[in-house]
Every structure is written in C-alpha cells, then in structure tokens.
Amino acid sequence: MTLLQERMPTATPQRRRGGLARGQALAAGGFLLPNLVLISVFLLLPLVLAFVISFEKLGSLGPGEYLGINNYADLLKDRVFWETLRNTGVFTLFSIPIAMAAGLGIAVLLNSVLPGRTLYRSIIFLPLVISGISTGVLGAWMFDQYNGFVNKFLATLGISGPSWQANGTWAMASVIIVTVWQRVGFDMLIYLAGLQGVSSEVQEAATVDGASAWQRFRHVVFPLLGPSTFFLLVMNMIYSFQVFDTVWAMTRGGPDYATTTVSTYAYRTSFDEHGPQQLGYGAAVGVVIYLITLAITAAQWRFSSTRDQTD
C-alpha cells in the first residue's frame, strides 16, 4: 500500500499529462475544425474541381465532355493567352517595385515623429479599403482621355495628355498607376510594422560607428526588413497574377488585348455572359495561374536569403 501510495504521485501526473495532452489536442481540434472545414469546402475542393474541369469541354449549360489534355494543348497554341501572360508580366514588373519602393519610402517618413502621421497613414491606406471595382471605375474616370481629370489637369499646364484608353501602352500605364495607388497603402502598412520591429539600439550602434543616415538605412534597417520585403513580394506577386477588378472596370482588357491579364482572360472565357463561356478552358487558364503563382512563391522561398532574418 505504501509502495502503491509512493507510486501514485508519479503515476497520476503521467495520466494527467496524458489526459491534458488529449484534452489540449481535442480543444485544438475543436478550434481548428471550423477552419479546416471552410478551407476544405471553399478552397481545396474548388481547387480539385478546377483541375478536374480543366480536362473537360464544359459550357455554362449541359454536361461536360472529357478532353484529356486538349485544353492545355490549345492554351499553348492560343496567341491571346501568351499575350495575356506577357501583359501580366509587364504589369507585375512595373507595379510591384514601384508600389513597394513607394510604400517603403512613405513608411520610413511616417515612422518618424511627424504631426498628423496617423491621418496620413489612414489617407494612404484608404484606397485599399475601397473595392477594386470602385477603384477601377474611379481610375476610368480619372484617365478618360477626353474628359478625365488627369488630362484636364495636364491641359492647364499646357501639356497635351496621352491617349490613356486608345493606346495600349498608355492604357497599361494607367492601370499600373491606379494599382500602385491602391496597393501602396498595404506595402506601407507592412513596412511600418517591420520598421517598428527594428531595434533602435542597433541603429544607435551604427551611428556611433559613424554611419550616415543613408548607410544606416541601406546596411542596417533595410536588411532587417527582409521578412517584410519577402512577405510583400510574395503577396504582391500573387495579387498581380490575380488582378482582375481594377483592370476589368478600367479597360475591359482593351484596347485590343493590350491590358488583358490572365485573370481577365480566364473570366471572359468562363463567366462573362458575353464571352464564350468555356468553363473547362477557363479552368485550364486558372490552373496555369495557380501553377505560376506556386512556382514564383517557391522560387522566392528558396532564393530569398532574408526571409527569416530578424534583429
């Protein structure tokens, strides 16, 4: 009995720990379950279905017909698809660096002691709160080449404004400008969070070592913002390959196909009632967008040396 009593205290906590672990696991599972169900139903299942549909000839009405890889083979021969890929690349190449650089610059400014900085932060973040369609409609009004604010403003300066809507290059430029305007608030916010995590002691040490303000930013602050930069690169890249609403509202992909991105192409092919409504072909475009996004993210993960860097 004594022996048993001596053993009890050791045995009981073990059982309690086990019970506690199981309890914790159950609790964790309980919390996770709703999210897992939602992810499965609204993310994974549609993803799998999109893969399945991409192998079918499927219209908006009637049953599908299995095509094998024909949709993908057609994609390779589709001149418009390659043009949309190129457009998306141009859009990405110009919009991300500009938005991130502007976001970083504004974040550095608004991270310092500045009267009314909360108000400025809110103003810069505001476009992100507005829906993309609304932003696009605003953009279409602003960049209307005959009656828009931009060209009327340029006219007051004696400058003849460009053909924002009739010329493909300028149309893409207008879309990029509006996108940068919309996205810069998000980039600023993430960089602001990153900047507030940079230790002042490190910067003071650099100052003591004789580093100038630019040197402190270039060699101390910016490297420490590595995780923020990595996060923004990935998020902006994903956004770029999914950009739809702003482009659709501003240009409908025109003129010609000059601003048609892979997402607007997928939408027009699949869901636009005035489009061909080829759901299978559109799904194949969607799968390609998914794979490209996945590849870019994996490459950035693999090659970004500062993704996990902290102070």
Added chain:
Amino acid sequence: MALTRRGFLGGAVGAAALVGLGACSSKHSDGTSSDAAGSAPASSGGASTAAGSKASSGPVTGKLTFAFWGGSVGETAGFTYAKKKFEEANPGATVQLKAVPYDGFFSGIDRGIQAGNAPDIFRVDYTTIGKYSAKGVLLDLTPYVSAAESDAFLPALWEAVKFDGKPYGVPHQTDTTCIVYNKAAFASAGITAVPDKLSDAWTWEEFSDVATKLRSSLPDNKFPFAYDWTQAGAYRWLSWLYQAGGTLLTPDLKGTALPSAEATKAMDFTKSFFDNKWVPKTNTIKTSVYSDNFFLNQTVPMTFIGDFLVPELADAKSGYKGGDWGATYMPQSTAAASDLGGNAIVALKDTKNPDLAAAFLKFLVTEDCMKYFCEQAIELPTLKSLSSESLQYVSRPDVVAVCAQQAATISDTVVKESTVPAFASINTLLQDQLELAFHNQSSEATLKNIASGVTKALAG
C-alpha cells in the same frame, strides 16, 4: 403618337423567317442533335397538334419567381404593375420579382439551371434566347398559345422567340437604334435639314457629308458622333453590313456569307470613322464609355442609341445638358437596316408549375400590361394592336416615334440571323475582331477571321 412599323413587320417578315428558323439545327445538351432542315415550317400557332390546348386554362395558383435585370425605373414599374394585376386576377398566385444587375445576369441564370435553383421565369434578349432554347432548358409554350394569340404579335417578333418551329417564350418588347443629335451643333456646322421621314434617311454619302461638316466645326477633342457597338453591342455593327446589302449568314443559316464585297464595303466604311476622326478613338468595343456617355458628356453632338436610353437622356437632373436635341434615322445604303433589340420572357422547362408560369408569361403580354410597360420604359410593343395605337410615353414621344419607324427596318434577315443559337458566340467573336479592326487590323483579315469564327460557332 402612331407607331407605323406595322406595315413592314406585319407583312414582309413572316414567311421567310419561318422557313429560315425552321431550318436551324443544333446539338442538344443531351448529346442528341436536331436538324429541321427540310421539315415543314410550323404554323404560327406552333408545330404541335396540341397547340393552344391549354390556352385558356382558367385561374392558376402557386408561387413563382421572375428574374429580370434592373434596367430603369420605368421597367421596374412595368413589371411591378404586371405582378400586382396578375395576383389580383389569380387569387392564390404569388409572383416574386427578382431585380438583378445586368452584369452577371445570365451567368447567374446558367449556374441556377445547373444547380436546379434557377428562377421559374426570366428575361432574355432576342440575341441570347437561341442559346437557351437550343439547349432544351426552356418551357415549350406550344400547348399554351392558341393560333389567335400568336397571330396577335408582330410576326417578326413572334419568330424571334421560336426554335425548331416551337415558341419558347413571349416577345415582351422591342427596341432598336436611332440617332439623336444636338440641334445647335448641327446649325453651327451648317446642317440645316435633318431627315424627318424614314424614306428620306441619309444615304451613306449624305451621312459622310454631315460627319465631315461636323468634324470641321468641332475642336480636336470633340467628334461628330459615336456608335453603340460597345461590348455586347458589337452585333450592332451588322446594321452597316445589312445596309450595304450584305448578310452575315447564308440563307439557310448554316454557313457564313463572309467575306463578301458588301462586308468589305461595310468594314471599310466603319473603319473610316476612326481614320477620319468622326468618332472618338475610344468609341471602340472594349471600353467603359458607351455611346450615350459620349453624348451626355458632350464629346459628340450626335450619337446612335437604343430607344431604351431616351429616359436617361431626357432626365431633368442627370440627363443631357447640351441644349435642345432631336432624333433621326439610321443611314441607309443599298438598303435601310437596324438591329433587333428588345427582350423576351421565358420560363424554365423544369419549373414546378408550368401552367402558372405560362399563365404569367401570357399575362405579361396582354395589351394592358404591355402598354403600361412600354409607356413607362420608353420601349416598343410587340402586339400588332398596340403598334398602331397611340401610346402615352412618359418622356420624349417625338424621339420614340422616330425609333418606332426605324424598327420597320428590322428585316426578316436581321431577325433570322440575330436569333440563331450560336449568336451569343458570334457576338463575342464580333467583339474581339471589331476591336482589332478598329485598331488597324485590315478589313480583309478581320472578315476572314469573322468568317472562320462564325463557321466554328455554327458547328457548335
């Protein structure tokens, strides 16, 4: 105001359209294919021996949903009036109105049909109805419509709702394109006379002269006119083709009539609108600025519009602020032509209460309901009796009178070609190819691409 297109639509269209539509063939969603080539055209009351057998089935009960795109205040008022009157006439019957934005309307209907929860009744334009009737998802109204009832419609519009000789909806209203213009701008350009009779409509040469005069009187950032071919309106380019004496399809509707000398003439002429700076550079297909927007913001003093836009222009608060404006007819060349606008109302084949659905469809096109709807929405009726009656349009009846006369130029060819099942795909093709043509793709390449695309679309 008398609507005077009855003579044309009432007489010229029927027989040829019957033969034409009867010759349509299409694959069905179940894999079978129908080919009515050579089959006898249906009577106006429908092909079935049971035509009209349920034409007067008495009061009906039950619930149904009716989806339509929320166009204007007048349209909503018209549908609400019909619902109220129908429910009063049929105690126990309830109609739930669902006003949905136009963007995404048909996508939503298609998803609903696939999922089995589509509305019992929905609105559909004549250029899209063929897609649904060919897929076998619409209620065949043959048993519900008597010969007398079908004869009450303008023949062209009745033909527009038929597929394989059977009616799959009721023609609810129609509209077409006409020209509106600013009177002061015309006077400034020295244009002193505007056609006030359909027979006097400008020839292409006269229209070119008007555009040239306007061009020389306007600054560089203003343009003589805009055309209503933006986005889904691309098919309205076909009016130029028909005016040139051409057609899109062969008479049996099985192949394309392109390329042709007439089509080249039409394509060259419309491309010249841009070369001559007669239209804004942005008055192409893929743009967010429609022809009425150009007129409203006074970028152009003249524009081609559908008559359903008259209330928007005439609105005291947000309408046209450029001064007095009038209306005239589309230009003509070898022939006069305009587009088949307007909408039918259809019911689903799988509706739980087909008798109720059919009853409501028929109620919507009673004289009283149609008259009220058209007067409120500034649209044109499809009943012969109303087409010769004075309707009290709530705004600018003088403009509607022009549109009504213009509607007489919706020929049997326009109706036949605009309602083939593949027309929705053809319209998409036109959007893409005209966009390219208006940005320097040659007429030859454009017509060749349209021809091959149409052939592919017709093959399904």
